[in-house]
Amino acid sequence: MIKTQIPDVIVGRLPRYLRALKILRENHTTTNSKELGELLGFSAAQIRKDLSQFGEFGKQGTGYNIDFLIERLQNILNIDQDWGILLVGVGKIGRAILNYPGFSANRFHVKAAVDCNPDVIGERFEKCTVEDIKDIKKIIKDNQIKIAMLAVPAENAQKIAEELVADGIQAILNYAPAILSLPPEIRVEYSDPLVSLQHMTYYL
Amino acid sequence: MIKTQIPDVIVGRLPRYLRALKILRENHTTTNSKELGELLGFSAAQIRKDLSQFGEFGKQGTGYNIDFLIERLQNILNIDQDWGILLVGVGKIGRAILNYPGFSANRFHVKAAVDCNPDVIGERFEKCTVEDIKDIKKIIKDNQIKIAMLAVPAENAQKIAEELVADGIQAILNYAPAILSLPPEIRVEYSDPLVSLQHMTYYL
Numbered sequence: 513m514i515k516t517q518i519p520d521v522i523v524g525r526l527p528r529y530l531r532a533l534k535i536l537r538e539n540h541t542t543t544n545s546k547e548l549g550e551l552l553g554f555s556a557a558q559i560r561k562d563l564s565q566f567g568e569f570g571k572q573g574t575g576y577n578i579d580f581l582i583e584r585l586q587n588i589l590n591i592d593q594d595w596g597i598l599l600v601g602v603g604k605i606g607r608a609i610l611n612y613p614g615f616s617a618n619r620f621h622v623k624a625a626v627d628c629n630p631d632v633i634g635e636r637f638e639k640c641t642v643e644d645i646k647d648i649k650k651i652i653k654d655n656q657i658k659i660a661m662l663a664v665p666a667e668n669a670q671k672i673a674e675e676l677v678a679d680g681i682q683a684i685l686n687y688a689p690a691i692l693s694l695p696p697e698i699r700v701e702y703s704d705p706l707v708s709l710q711h712m713t714y715y716l
Numbered sequence: 717m718i719k720t721q722i723p724d725v726i727v728g729r730l731p732r733y734l735r736a737l738k739i740l741r742e743n744h745t746t747t748n749s750k751e752l753g754e755l756l757g758f759s760a761a762q763i764r765k766d767l768s769q770f771g772e773f774g775k776q777g778t779g780y781n782i783d784f785l786i787e788r789l790q791n792i793l794n795i796d797q798d799w800g801i802l803l804v805g806v807g808k809i810g811r812a813i814l815n816y817p818g819f820s821a822n823r824f825h826v827k828a829a830v831d832c833n834p835d836v837i838g839e840r841f842e843k844c845t846v847e848d849i850k851d852i853k854k855i856i857k858d859n860q861i862k863i864a865m866l867a868v869p870a871e872n873a874q875k876i877a878e879e880l881v882a883d884g885i886q887a888i889l890n891y892a893p894a895i896l897s898l899p900p901e902i903r904v905e906y907s908d909p910l911v912s913l914q915h916m917t918y919y920l
Binding site for chain 1: 725727728730731732734735736739754755756757792793794795799801808809812813815816818819822824862863865886887889893894895897898900903904905906907909910911912913914915916917918919920
């Protein structure tokens with residue numbers, strides 16, 4: 513499969529292309545690498561090069577058909593299907609995740625939420641009722657969940673992440689300010705504002 | 717200066733190196749590219765190559781002195797100083813930002829918060845009292861703020877971002893689910909869980 517051949521940094525840009533295309537779709541049916549580049553802050557050459565990794569999407573001179581490109585990118589990213597998510601940790605960040613409408617609008621559905629705090633277990637949210645973290649093995653299996661969002665204190669993150677992986681989780685979006693050390697086949701993405709800030713100050 | 721010569725993707729990895737080094741420091745005084753790589757999920761070769769961009773940090777065979785490397789990376793990233801931050805938008809995400817202790821523990825200080833909602837303006841938080849968004853020009857100037865966190869609805873993000881830039885902001889951490897189109901010299905980082913999720917599903 514092409515999965516191993518495409519550099520991960522390019523794959524990481526595709527969701528941004530998708531978001532830009534959805535904005536452009538409101539007023540246009542076609543676009544081109546120059547217009548996309550201006551919206552995204554990338555060069556037109558970069559965009560042509562990135563997209564060429566996945567096949568022929570546009571024609572010289574006429575540009576890209578937006579609907580077609582959106583459909584292809586969604587297919588490439590495997591987001592032309594629904595995904596269930598397990599939320600681990602229902603503190604401040606966990607609550608913001610449960611209340612955020614943007615996930616299910618994009619076919620990511622929080623199927624279950626767990627916590628270890630007895631005061632929180634049993635609390636009802638629109639999407640689910642908080643369950644006991646002790647039951648995650650069964651919850652993951654019953655709901656066939658592959659993706660977890662980890663919103664626990666930093667000191668518990670590694671241990672819980674290892675348990676999630678042992679129970680079948682294949683991808684973790686980590687909100688805990690901790691680095692996770694997991695087998696290479698497990699996908700980990702970090703949602704860490706501090707890392708973003710420290711990246712920007714390099715240029716200031 | 718070296719700023720323009722180092723690829724941004726490498727700069728973006730330095731904050732992660734820093735975090736890993738701070739974890740290692742708790743039990744070690746030296747480390748090496750293999751150990752760092754295992755903690756971060758990068759290859760040892762990648763780490764040696766990245767760090768070599770910024771000078772000689774370690775010796776063949778003896779590895780890196782952790783304190784020295786932390787100090788150097790903090791200096792390179794310009795985080796051996798305090799930074800003031802303007803928070804724009806005090807909704808759910810804005811409140812989580814105001815209550816998060818991790819920023820000021822790392823020398824990023826929310827100096828001011830603004831909103832347009834009269835019910836929110838005047839609300840007191842430990843770090844600041846919410847001010848009227850109409851006054852941002854003066855707030856940015858008085859506090860000499862260069863960094864903004866944007867936590868407003870998507871439909872207002874571009875317009876407000878343009879105003880921030882006109883008022884002197886040079887870097888924006890964008891929590892709004894919108895792509896910002898700004899002059900190339902303005903640094904924009906996105907805190908967007910959806911982009912992270914859509915990146916991971918490629919591999920599932």
